Amino acid sequence: MKGINADKNILEDVLLEYIYGSPARLKPPGLNIMASNVARLSGLFTKGRESLPKSYLKDKNLRSAYILYFLPSNLYKIHLPLKELSLHPEKPLLKERLKILDIGSGPGTVVLGVMDFFTRQASPPFLEFTAVDAVEGNLRDAGELFKLYKDKSMASASLKTGRLNIENPETIPEGHFDIIIVSNLLNELFYDDAIAKRVDILIKLMSQTMSEDGSCIIIEPALWETSREMLEVRDGLLKQGLNIYPHTQKAPNHYKNPSPSRVGVGVYSPCLICEPCPALINPKDWCHEDMPWTPPPLIKEIDKLTGLRKDSLKFSYLVLRKDNLSLSDIYGKESFRVVSEPLISKGKIEFYICGKGERKLITRLDKDKTTLNKAFNELNRGNVVCFEHLSDEGKRFRLGKDTGVFLKKPDS
8 A cells, every 4th residue: 555645734733723722833842842742652652551551541741642643643544444445346335324433432533534534535425423432531532623623624424422431341332333443442451361351342342333244443553462462353253253264165064153142253354364363373473564654744843852753654453344355355365465574685585475374484586586576576565466386385485487476456
């Protein structure tokens, strides 16, 4: 996916106006104070995760830092899964009205991101949002930011907010939502028997609130721990949802009638397989996206003061559906997803790729570069690719001079 440029004229003006009452550019000493709060919150998100309180956004300074610095980048992460859903020939997002449930909304980050995505479309649907969060202050922020952004972007949308403790199943709202979004929340749920409890909560959530042709989008930080935990939840959902077999393979008879309390769950993206995740085999592996991003001026100024860097969007994500729709319907079941940066060393270039039930290193020696495989040099993390005449050496794939490399496009 191409890089994303932040729309400074709308987003930054909205955030500055909300925090400071004016869209005027932030200057010292206010800028230095904000940078200090951003650095503190960044430390809690990374090195201090174990001491991060669940209600950290109740702290006024941290909340302001999140809204001005972290919200803009987190906002655009929802674009990728929405883009991938929009590619499918069944057009699951092509409706006059989309009902969207944002679980753990915070100050409305995802709500703004979804609005931004659809306002870029030629014929956007009406967006009917329900945002729920455990912190009342977050819901106030979400409501105010929604109104400001809607007025400036001219989006067709409505918003309802409500209190919710997601760890209490009795508080999960019932409904028939087209999209359920759980963003940067899953890793904060439960600490005792966390994976099993997160699986149960998500199954209840999708059973009670997701329409039969709906999608559940999960976004998590691109850290080793949080990403692997999301993958463990992924596999737990497939097993509990009784959809652990690839679409090309027939399930045994005793798997065809799940109990009423269970919901059949399949992976739409980013995976091209609906099988146990091969990244969990090696404890050192994890899976995340890394998209180029041009941040707005304010974030660049804060980066200069803090030494942080927000020049790309790093995150892990998962899109789940009750039906059998999958990205492999578009790209083909012989395709692979690139899941690493290029690994360049003397005389060769390598990547890790994932597909057809395995995650494996793929190598091309410089001496084997030809016009047939020159596209190998152009691969980036997240690309979908297929090969002809690829050699499988067991622990790795190897490209030869006659190997064809084809970067897959939705219409190819």
